[in-house]
Amino acid sequence: MTYAKQKPELKLVISIGANIPGILGDPIRTISAIRPQIEKTIIEWNVALNCPKIDSQNIDKSLSFQWAPLFETDPLGGPFDQPRFINTVLVVAGEDFASVTPNKKAAICLMKKFLELEKIAGREREKTEFFWGPRSLDIDFISWGELQINTETLILPHPRLSERNFVLIPLAEVLSKSQGKPKRIISKNIWPE
Secondary structure, rough: OOOOOOOOOEEEEEEEEEEEOOEEEEEEHHHHHHHHHHHHHHHHHHHHHHOOOOOOHHHHHEEEEOOOOOOOEEOOOOOOOOOEEEEEEEEEHHHHHHHHOOHHHHHHHHHHHHHHHHOOOOOOHHHOOOOOOOOOEEEEEEEEEOOEOOOOEEOOOOHHHOHHHHHHHHHHHHHHHHHHOOOOOOOOOOOOO
């Protein structure tokens, strides 16, 4: 018996967090206010990548924006006395999106657009006092399909993904919505709990 190899659905994964007030308000308000801007940015970026293959009037209907709930998490690194973070994850998929081959130039272009959104929220990376310090908005590009790049501007997949429960837990929430939650197995005397 042979199985037809299915092409995996191409997904873009973005992590968003904040732990201090900025121009747009407290961290929850900031993330809420920037959410439509992130979606609009991705739509416009996708239209530019696909032009003239797609109808820009319908592109937003072909993309799936799957947002995780908001989570409050402890800061990782940086000053010990900084406030807790509010975090979420966005997973983007869709037919027109899947027709684009992930590439370095497009990924860096999207990251630069995310950095512009951070500035809108009042974050000035150049004036950051502490590495991993408090921030009014942090948008991290986590992955784009199987694309692997390592530049000064962007590293994909994110090199510290496995160390960040503030990304993994929200990401698991999004994936469990689309793929179903795994069932935990209790195996006494075979697999220790």
